[in-house]
Amino acid sequence: MTRPPVPPFDEESARKKVKAAEDAWNTRDAEKVAQAYTEDSEWRNRDEFFKGREEIVAFLKRKWERELDYRLMKELWCYQNNRISVRFEYESRDANGQWWRSHGNEHWEFDDEGYMRRRDASINDYEIDESERKYRWER
Secondary structure, eight states: OOOOSSSSSSHHHHHHHHHHHHHHHHHOOOHHHTTTTEEEEEETTTTTTEEEEHHHHOOOOOOHHHHEEEEEEEEEEEEEEEEEEEEEEEEOOOOOOOEEEEEEEEEEEEEETSSSEEEEOOOOOOOOOOGOOOOOOOO
């Protein structure tokens, strides 16, 4: 079973892959998001390293329990063969009502069927006022 678009990527297929990822992450549905990754997908997210869909689901559930009202934007940075790099921004608030903006880069590597087998993410966060929010759409 494939998960189009599949490598090798051209600009159009890379943009479609990025948009699909953005749309999926904005659902905040950990099970749905995890289906885009190989069973043994390897992740680095900030200072966390883990492997496999079960750990991806657990991570995402923890993430969205603390990052409330999460809204994400992903932008294609570059692509080659079976790899895509993106820059992203997202906003969320914590349980105390403090809003945060997070910026980062992700490097993705896909298998031949179009599933992501590796994700490496570097992320920086800073506090913002509610009035500074950019991403306000509803799910």
